[in-house]
Amino acid sequence: MSTQPELTEHKITVLLIDDQPMIGEAVRRxxxxxxxxxxxxxxxxxxxxxxxxxxxxxxxxxxxxMPEIDGLDLVNHxxxxxxxxxxxxxxLSTKEEPTTKAEAFSRGANDYLVKLPDKLELVARIRYHxxxxxxxxxxxxxxxxxxxxxxxxAEDVAQAAKYLQSLLPEKLKRGPVRADWRFxxxxxxxxDCFGYHALDDEHFVLYLLxxxxxxxxxxxxxxxxxNALRSQSLPQTDFRKPDQVLNALNRAFPMEQQNGKFxxxxxxxxxxxxxxxxxxxxxxxxxxxxxxxxEDQLEVKQLESQGPMIGAVEDLEFRSETIxxxxxxxxxxxxxxxxxxxxxxxRMWPFDDFVKVLGEGARPGTSDLDRFVAQVRSIGGRDDFVxxxxxxEFDFPTSN
Numbered sequence: 001m002s003t004q005p006e007l008t009e010h011k012i013t014v015l016l017i018d019d020q021p022m023i024g025e026a027v028r029r030x031x032x033x034x035x036x037x038x039x040x041x042x043x044x045x046x047x048x049x050x051x052x053x054x055x056x057x058x059x060x061x062x063x064x065x066m067p068e069i070d071g072l073d074l075v076n077h078x079x080x081x082x083x084x085x086x087x088x089x090x091x092l093s094t095k096e097e098p099t100t101k102a103e104a105f106s107r108g109a110n111d112y113l114v115k116l117p118d119k120l121e122l123v124a125r126i127r128y129h130x131x132x133x134x135x136x137x138x139x140x141x142x143x144x145x146x147x148x149x150x151x152x153x154a155e156d157v158a159q160a161a162k163y164l165q166s167l168l169p170e171k172l173k174r175g176p177v178r179a180d181w182r183f184x185x186x187x188x189x190x191x192d193c194f195g196y197h198a199l200d201d202e203h204f205v206l207y208l209l210x211x212x213x214x215x216x217x218x219x220x221x222x223x224x225x226x227n228a229l230r231s232q233s234l235p236q237t238d239f240r241k242p243d244q245v246l247n248a249l250n251r252a253f254p255m256e257q258q259n260g261k262f263x264x265x266x267x268x269x270x271x272x273x274x275x276x277x278x279x280x281x282x283x284x285x286x287x288x289x290x291x292x293x294x295e296d297q298l299e300v301k302q303l304e305s306q307g308p309m310i311g312a313v314e315d316l317e318f319r320s321e322t323i324x325x326x327x328x329x330x331x332x333x334x335x336x337x338x339x340x341x342x343x344x345x346x347r348m349w350p351f352d353d354f355v356k357v358l359g360e361g362a363r364p365g366t367s368d369l370d371r372f373v374a375q376v377r378s379i380g381g382r383d384d385f386v387x388x389x390x391x392x393e394f395d396f397p398t399s400n
Contacts, residue, residue: 010137012130013038015057017048017074018092019066023115027061027092030119037126045069053083058130060084063115064093064100072107079108086136088129092117160219161185167226169195176272177204178395182369183388190388191218191263192335193226202273203240205229206394209265210284210335212309214387221261225253225310229267242267242280246307246318250282255311262311266303266333270325275396277331280320281305283312285336290359291329300359331394332358337387344381369393 014037016027024041031039042051045068052060060078064071071093078084090111091104101112111125165183172179179196191211198204209225211218232239234248245267255262266287268279279287286302307318325331339354357375369391377383 008138008141010058010134011038012036012059012127012134013040013055013057014126014130015040015042015052015055015060016092017042017045017060017062017066019043019045019063019068023063023092026116027122030116030122031126034123037123045071045074048074049077049081049084052078052087053081056083057087058133059088059090059126061090061092061126064091064095064104072103075104075107075109086133088133090125090129156216157187157189160216161189164189164193164219164223167193167195167223169197172196176396177206177270178397179206179392180369181390181392182373183390184373184385186214186337186385186388188214189216189219190214190335190337191222191261192337192388192390193222194333194390194392195226195230196392196394197230199239199269202271204270204272205239205268206270206331206333206392207265207267208284208333208335208390208392209263209310210337210388210390211263212261217259218261221253221258221263225249225263225265228252240269240278241320242269242278243318243320246280246282246310247316249310250313250316250318253311254314258311262309264305264309266305268303268331268333270396275325276322277325278320278322279303280307280318282307282318283309285334285339287334288332288355288358289323289325289329290332291326298359300355302355325396327398329396331396332391333394334391335388337385337389338376338391340387341376341380342386343379349379 014031016024018024021043024043028039028041031037040055040057042048045066062071062074075089078087078089088110089108090113091109092113092115094115096114104112110129113122113125168183171181183192191213194208196204196206207229209222211222228234234245234252237244237248239245246265249265264283266279266281266284268277270277282305284305286304289301289303290298303323306321307316339349339351341349343349358372
């Protein structure tokens with residue numbers, strides 16, 4: 001289906017302003033055989049602007065010497081009038097002085113003919129000026145249609161972002177796992193989504209996924225994958241086993257059935273009794289696990305994704321890894337939109353610098369995500385983000 005707007009078909013419409021009926025009749029006869037031209041005549045110059053407003057001509061012909069109003073002043077009136085300020089205006093006058101012609105052009109006339117010109121020349125100039133004006137009208141129509149389309153699209157994206165945000169989990173301030181997060185959708189709306197919840201009395205699941213591309217299509221795929229995880233609707237899958245979950249997602253969402261879209265994901269299952277974290281990743285940025293005996297001796301481990309993007313490779317087997325979570329540890333789960341930042345000098349923010357900045361706020365038992373967001377904005381020199389900005393901070397306290 002074409003998305004090009006249908007432009008109005010404008011016909012060449014000529015309006016002549018002249019107090020002499022014989023001139024009006026002469027011009028009418030000149031144009032009589034031109035079937036693509038519509039001719040209108042106005043004898044009363046005082047009604048010229050009103051007549052033009054009603055007819056919307058594609059070209060105006062007007063005399064300079066008329067009893068009701070000076071012709072040059074009438075040119076000013078046409079140019080000051082909103083409906084005719086860009087309408088081509090051809091002066092049709094007996095005056096041949098260069099100074100008069102120059103004054104007519106300075107006031108906004110597009111052309112000047114000494115009357116009565118040859119029919120061939122008059123018709124050619126009418127068509128020439130009308131064609132240019134009609135092209136202008138159609139460009140303006142296309143621009144307005146584009147702006148309206150952009151407005152509707154922006155509303156759709158805003159609604160999609162609002163809906164996506166409504167699906168995000170509540171922040172957790174107590175329990176064996178504490179969670180805080182920040183989600184700032186880009187203007188184009190990316191495909192970020194995340195979640196976490198208890199699977200049973202001992203297992204707590206946490207995940208974040210990022211669909212390629214932007215717009216409503218990316219958001220829809222993100223929501224579909226999120227719903228599959230939240231409802232545990234993937235067949236023959238133990239959601240306590242990250243490798244099984246990623247294998248099931250890869251089967252359920254092949255990119256050939258998703259308009260060529262795929263997504264990255266990091267999926268972890270935390271055992272609240274043993275403090276073991278089983279995890280698997282598909283094409284996702286490394287998750288940062290920060291732990292240590294004291295604030296000045298923090299260790300940052302990068303939990304890498306071992307598999308490719310979900311939906312990109314058919315029949316691929318993902319595998320899980322296990323890590324022991326130390327006391328007072330923090331885990332940062334995020335999308336690439338929080339570190340793929342162009343700095344003020346035009347260079348990309350180094351990943352090692354991102355890890356350092358994020359780790360500086362990883363004090364046990366506290367959340368400092370607002371400080372981190374402010375620092376990233378300062379580094380990029382702008383308040384908005386090119387891609388969705390998603391980060392989830394998990395605390396694993398030794399007591400509830």
